[in-house]
Every structure is written in structure tokens, then in C-alpha cells.
Amino acid sequence: MTTNGTTTMNPPSEAVREHTGDSLFQRVQSTMERAAEVTGLSPAVRKILARPACEVSVTFPVRMDDGRVEMYTGYRVQHNNALGPFKGGIRYHPGVSIDEVRALAAWMTVKCALVDIPFGGAKGGVQFDPSNLSVPEIERLTRRFVYALGNNIGPDYDVPAPDVGTDARTMAWIVDTYAATLPPQDRHRALAVVTGKPVSAGGSVGREKATGQGVVDLIGLWARDEGLNLTDLTYTVQGFGKVGSWAARILKSLGATLLAVEDATGAVRAAGGLDADALAEHVRRTGGVAGFAGAQAIGHSEFFGIAADVFIPAALEDQVTAETASLLNVRLVAEGANGPTSPEGDAVLRERGIEVLPDILCNAGGVIVSYFEWVQNRGGAAWDAAEIDRRLHGILAKAYQRVKAVGQSKGVDWRTAAYAVALSRLEQVYVERGIFP
Ligand code: NAD
Numbered sequence: 001m002t003t004n005g006t007t008t009m010n011p012p013s014e015a016v017r018e019h020t021g022d023s024l025f026q027r028v029q030s031t032m033e034r035a036a037e038v039t040g041l042s043p044a045v046r047k048i049l050a051r052p053a054c055e056v057s058v059t060f061p062v063r064m065d066d067g068r069v070e071m072y073t074g075y076r077v078q079h080n081n082a083l084g085p086f087k088g089g090i091r092y093h094p095g096v097s098i099d100e101v102r103a104l105a106a107w108m109t110v111k112c113a114l115v116d117i118p119f120g121g122a123k124g125g126v127q128f129d130p131s132n133l134s135v136p137e138i139e140r141l142t143r144r145f146v147y148a149l150g151n152n153i154g155p156d157y158d159v160p161a162p163d164v165g166t167d168a169r170t171m172a173w174i175v176d177t178y179a180a181t182l183p184p185q186d187r188h189r190a191l192a193v194v195t196g197k198p199v200s201a202g203g204s205v206g207r208e209k210a211t212g213q214g215v216v217d218l219i220g221l222w223a224r225d226e227g228l229n230l231t232d233l234t235y236t237v238q239g240f241g242k243v244g245s246w247a248a249r250i251l252k253s254l255g256a257t258l259l260a261v262e263d264a265t266g267a268v269r270a271a272g273g274l275d276a277d278a279l280a281e282h283v284r285r286t287g288g289v290a291g292f293a294g295a296q297a298i299g300h301s302e303f304f305g306i307a308a309d310v311f312i313p314a315a316l317e318d319q320v321t322a323e324t325a326s327l328l329n330v331r332l333v334a335e336g337a338n339g340p341t342s343p344e345g346d347a348v349l350r351e352r353g354i355e356v357l358p359d360i361l362c363n364a365g366g367v368i369v370s371y372f373e374w375v376q377n378r379g380g381a382a383w384d385a386a387e388i389d390r391r392l393h394g395i396l397a398k399a400y401q402r403v404k405a406v407g408q409s410k411g412v413d414w415r416t417a418a419y420a421v422a423l424s425r426l427e428q429v430y431v432e433r434g435i436f437p
Pocket of ligand 1: 162163165166211233238239240241242245246262263264265288296314315316317336337338363364366367
């Protein structure tokens with residue numbers, strides 16, 4: 001199907017999936033299958049969730065600063081909308097592929113179901129390195145991508161948000177471009193087409209820090225159950241972007257000690273601890289953690305081997321592999337990133353008795369506060385920071401208790417238990433609504 005220069009592709013066929021072998025999307029399927037066995041999920045719901053509902057691929061031209069025209073390909077995968085409008089971030093990264101976006105979209109479906117907010121799952125991305133383009137080039141690329149997506153996104157249909165390589169400014173460009181495609185009398189509706197906007201442009205207070213705040217809330221719940229005090233807690237962080245830096249800054253405010261950080265530019269440690277606020281300012285100025293004054297540069301293996309209570313992966317997928325999992329010297333892996341642990345890494349962590357707060361629970365703070373932003377936009381409301389934090393913590397604490405209870409009653413790990421809770425929620429809606437016709 002082609003509309004607005006948009007190609008809507010068929011969901012991946014069995015044949016395609018066979019060829020992709022151990023693809024990221026297949027991995028999500030395997031985790032779902034494991035949890036489906038635990039809950040006795042119906043075969044119909046298993047089949048529905050095994051394929052994305054819709055996949056959009058667009059190719060569009062962008063004029064570069066020197067006058068050249070370059071072609072870019074962008075994706076939007078809409079995995080499932082049984083619980084509400086499709087919801088999920090947009091990623092700008094050289095590693096973006098249709099398989100990765102497909103997996104990220106499926107994770108959004110289970111994440112929203114797990115924390116019980118009325119959204120489905122989607123994800124988008126464009127394969128390019130934002131550090132190689134000027135800001136005006138990224139703006140033109142964003143606007144052209146949104147124009148190419150056309151009515152495949154919308155406040156009641158599919159609501160994007162920031163992810164790796166995109167931020168509040170990107171979301172403001174999306175609102176402005178989307179609004180320009182609507183008739184004048186409908187443009188006020190455009191605000192709710194994305195979440196994660198700047199507060200001055202219709203965003204919600206607390207959204208920027210929300211994912212990091214959620215990671216910290218979950219670590220706090222786990223620490224309380226373990227009898228650990230956050231003021232005595234030591235931790236390391238991989239990825240010092242929106243998620244990692246906010247988690248670190250909030251943990252600092254609670255008295256915990258940041259021992260080391262790794263990002264795309266390298267890894268640093270400091271015996272007495274790193275100042276997360278000063279490091280965030282250094283990253284803002286220089287683009288990465290390398291060269292942070294007073295810190296010692298270390299290698300990848302040394303970073304993974306540092307003894308701490310908690311490791312927070314907050315960069316990309318597949319960082320905790322069998323190799324790096326065997327180096328880890330921590331009690332808990334709190335997954336800020338989506339899919340940071342490979343199945344082999346997971347197995348090593350299980351063998352070694354290292355607990356994992358899984359991504360779909362641990363980083364759900366972002367989509368929960370996105371939901372609050374969407375509700376505020378549609379209702380013309382403005383909640384204050386305390387209200388946002390209170391509601392966020394309430395939802396996360398409920399999800400944490402539900403997952404913990406299922407884990408204990410079924411004798412399964414946190415990840416399987418979290419998927420089991422999510423799948424049961426999705427099954428409930430299919431049972432109640434039935435399958436058309
Ligand atoms: P970001 O672009 O703000 O930051 C990404 C960080 O990862 C940067 O510090 C970058 O240097 C680092 N990084 C990239 N490649 C690396 C590598 N090879 N080794 C080490 N570090 C590397 O992105 P973000 O929004 O903070 O997202 C990080 C993760 O959290 C992603 O998995 C994303 O899907 C997930 N997530 C984000 C949100 C959100 O609200 N932004 C919500 C839920 C989940």
C-alpha cells in the first residue's frame with residue numbers, strides 16, 4: 001500500500017523470520033513464549049502478539065547544508081493497539097534497522113500492559129548518526145520524516161516520544177510539522193501527537209527525568225526489600241544520556257555513590273565517586289564522559305568488573321552478554337535501556353545469582369509520564385512536579401508488587417514474571433472484546 005510516499009509493509013513472514021535467525025524481535029518472541037507457558041496464554045493471543053500489526057517504511061530526501069540532497073529511510077512499526085493508541089519513541093542511530101524497531105515496538109506493547117496504562121506499542125527510527133549532521137540538517141530530516149509518515153501518526157492513533165538520539169527539541173519540531181499538515185481549525189489537536197516535548201511547548205514537568213526517576217524508584221523498592229539503605233548504595237552506569245544521567249543525578253540526591261560510567265566515548269571511574277551533576281555538565285559541553293576532570297580513564301572490561309551494589313545499563317541493546325555478565329560484580333542489574341541483556345547474558349546472571357529488574361518494568365517511568373503528558377494535553381491540565389512524582393511512584397510500586405508476587409508464586413525470574421503480568425493483561429482485553437468479526 002502506498003500513501004503520501006508511505007509504504008506499508010506486511011508484517012514479517014515466517015520465512016523472513018527464519019532467515020533473520022537470532023534477531024532481536026525473535027528474542028522478544030522467545031521471552032514472550034516463556035512467559036506464555038507460565039500463564040497458560042491462549043494460542044490466539046500468542047499468534048496475535050507474534051506479529052506487528054503494521055509496519056511503515058518511508059524513504060525521503062533531505063537537503064544538506066552544502067546544497068546536496070541525501071536520501072534517508074525511516075521506520076514506524078505499530079506492534080499492537082488492543083489497550084489504546086500505539087505509543088513509542090523515535091530513535092536516530094546508525095544501528096537502526098527494521099528488526100530493531102520491530103523488537104522495540106513489541107517491548108512497548110508489553111511495557112504499557114505491564115504498568116496498565118491505556119497505550120499499545122510502537123517504535124520508530126531513522127538510520128543515521130546525528131553527530132555527523134548539523135542541527136539544521138537534523139531539523140529538516142525530522143520534519144521531512146514526519147511529513148512522509150503523514151497520518152500514520154496522530155494524537156488518537158500513534159503517539160511518538162524521544163528515544164536514543166532524539167530529545168525534547170526533536171518532539172517540538174514534530175508537533176510543529178504535524179500541525180502544519182492539519183486544517184487551521186484542527187491545529188490545536190497537534191500538541192498531543194507526541195510526548196516528551198519541552199515544558200514551554202506543551203510538555204509535562206518531570207518527563208525529561210521520568211525514565212531515570214522510574215529506574216531509581218524501582219532500585220529503591222528493591223533496596224528496601226533487601227534491607228539496603230540508598231545512602232550506602234554504590235552503582236555504575238553505562239550510557240550517560242537522558243536515562244543514565246538522570247538516574248545518576250537522582251541517586252546522587254539520595255546519597256548513593258556513582259563509582260564508574262561508560263558511554264560511547266569511553267569509560268571513567270573515581271575511587272571516591274563521580275559527581276553525577278558535574279559529569280552531566282561535562283557531557284553537555286563535550287559530548288561524552290571521556291576527559292572528565294579528576295576521573296581515571298578505564299577500559300570496557302575493567303568498567304564491567306567494578307564491584308558495586310547495582311549496575312544500570314542505560315545505553316543500547318546487547319551490552320550484558322555472556323562475557324560481560326561473567327565480569328559483573330554486583331547484586332542487581334537495573335535495566336534502564338531496552339534489551340540491554342542478551343539471553344546468554346541473562347543465563348549467566350541467573351547462574352551467578354545476580355538479580356535483574358527487567359527493562360519493561362525498570363524503564364517504564366518514561367512512558368508512564370508520557371501518558372500523564374498526553375492526558376494533560378487533551379484535558380488542558382497542568383500537574384505540578386510533586387503530583388507527577390506521586391502518580392508515577394504509585395503506578396511503578398503497584399507493578400513491582402504484582403511482578404514480585406507472580407515471580408514468587410510461579411517460581412520464575414523477574415523478567416518472566418513481568419512478561420506474565422503483561423500478557424495476562426493483554427489476554428483479558430481480547431477475551432472481553434473478542435476478535436472481529
Ligand atoms: P540517549 O541518546 O540520550 O543516550 C544514549 C547513551 O548511550 C549515550 O550516553 C551514548 O554515549 C551511550 N552509548 C551509545 N553507544 C554506546 C556504546 N556502544 N557503549 C556505551 N555507551 C553507549 O538515549 P536515552 O534516551 O538515554 O536511551 C537509552 C536507552 O534507554 C535506550 O535503550 C532507550 O531505548 C531506553 N529508554 C529510553 C527512554 C527515554 O525516555 N528516553 C525510555 C525508556 C527506555
